[in-house]
Every structure is written in structure tokens, then in C-alpha cells.
Amino acid sequence: xxxxxxxxxxxxxxxxxxxxxxxxxxxxxxxxxxxxxxxxxxxxxxxxxxxxxxxxxxxxxxxxxxxxxxxxxxxxxxxxxxxxxxxxxxxxxxxxxxxxxxxxxxxxxxxxxxxxxxxxxxxxxxxxxxxxxxxxxxxxxxxxxxxxxxxxxxxxxxxxxxxxxxxxxxx
Numbered sequence: 001x002x003x004x005x006x007x008x009x010x011x012x013x014x015x016x017x018x019x020x021x022x023x024x025x026x027x028x029x030x031x032x033x034x035x036x037x038x039x040x041x042x043x044x045x046x047x048x049x050x051x052x053x054x055x056x057x058x059x060x061x062x063x064x065x066x067x068x069x070x071x072x073x074x075x076x077x078x079x080x081x082x083x084x085x086x087x088x089x090x091x092x093x094x095x096x097x098x099x100x101x102x103x104x105x106x107x108x109x110x111x112x113x114x115x116x117x118x119x120x121x122x123x124x125x126x127x128x129x130x131x132x133x134x135x136x137x138x139x140x141x142x143x144x145x146x147x148x149x150x151x152x153x154x155x156x157x158x159x160x161x162x163x164x165x166x167x168x169x170x171x
Contacts (some may be wrong), residue, residue, distance in 0.1 A: 046107050048100060051075075053090035059114035060094045063123035063150070069094045074151035078120075081168060097124050105129060109143070116171070117143050121150025135167040146171040 051069040052060075060078070062070050070078065079089060093112055097103070105128035117140065119125050125132070125147060129140055132147040139145065148167055154160045 046103070046111060048095060048103070048108065048111050050096075050112075051089070051094040052092040054093035054112065056087065056091040057113060057115040058087060058092040058118070059108075059112045059116070060092050060118045060120065061108075061124045061126070062094060062096050062120050063098045064096055065098045067096070068099070069096045070151070073155070077151055077155075081165070085168060097126065109141075114143055117145045118171070119145065119147045121148075121153065124150065135163050137167065137171045144171070 049068070062074075064070055064074075069075065075094075078094075082088065082092065093114075095108065095112070097108075100108075105126035108126065119129070119132075129145075129147075132138060132140065132145060135146070135148050137144060137146050146167055148164050149157075149160045154164055
């Protein structure tokens with residue numbers, strides 16, 4: 001065995017009898033190597049702010065630049081719709097994608113772990129979702145998903161409201 005540093009022998013062998021006198025002198029003069037500590041910083045897990053209790057893993061994705069979650073009128077309409085289907089605000093998580101423009105779809109899914117996902121409008125549709133049909137319940141991965149109109153599009157259109165309600169009944 002060829003060892004460049006005689007100090008290595010002291011780790012391998014327990015007795016000094018294997019060291020030559022010249023090696024002993026070299027060991028006494030050498031300082032032990034300094035080991036630098038490496039600090040590993042963990043990136044903090046993303047925490048998203050949402051409205052609701054999220055008790056039934058029902059995620060509602062919105063896009064409202066002017067409010068935290070939804071405008072009051074639209075929130076009232078959504079709550080009314082959900083109530084008719086047997087859901088309350090405690091059962092859902094209303095997440096405003098406009099507040100997190102850098103968030104990746106996978107990060108949102110990992111955080112919420114939804115079983116159902118309602119996407120309200122084109123602007124609320126995360127790019128990584130892929131191709132989804134409007135007003136047709138479908139699976140995105142293993143998540144039952146409904147991509148539909150935003151409430152801005154529905155408030156003035158009876159036809160859009162009707163299509164939304166029919167899709168929600170199937171969802």
C-alpha cells in the first residue's frame with residue numbers, strides 16, 4: 001500500500017511501531033487538516049394563501065388581480081353554486097393564481113393535493129395542465145378537473161351560466 005500522508009497510517013493501524021522515525025517526525029510537525037463545515041440551507045416549502053378549509057380536497061383556481069381570492073359578488077355566486085351541490089366554503093380551497101405568477105402547477109398540486117379541481121377561466125388555467133376541454137369533467141393526472149368560464153364571463157351571459165351549471169352537476 002502506498003500512502004502519501006503518513007497520518008493515514010494512524011487511522012488504519014493502532015500502533016506506532018509501523019511508523020518509521022522520519023514519519024514520526026513528519027507527523028509531529030504537521031498540523032491536522034482543518035475540515036470546513038458546509039452549511040446546507042433547505043429551501044423553504046412553498047406556502048400558498050387560500051380561502052376556505054380545504055376539508056374535502058376541492059381546489060378552486062381563480063385569477064383576480066384586484067383581490068386576494070375573488071370579488072365579493074363572484075364569491076357569493078360560487079358559494080351559492082357549491083352549496084346547491086352539497087359543498088361549503090370549509091370543504092374547498094379558493095386559490096388565486098394571480099397572486100403567485102411564478103408558481104408552477106406541480107407546486108400547487110403538491111401543496112393542495114386536490115381530489116377535485118375547478119378552474120375558473122382561461123387566465124386561471126395553469127399552462128402545465130395541458131389540453132383540457134371547457135365544461136367537460138375530465139382527469140388531469142389523477143385529479144377530477146373541470147375547466148369552465150370565469151365568473152366575469154358568466155355574470156352577463158345566461159348561456160354561460162347554464163353551461164356552467166350543467167357541467168357542475170356532472171362534476
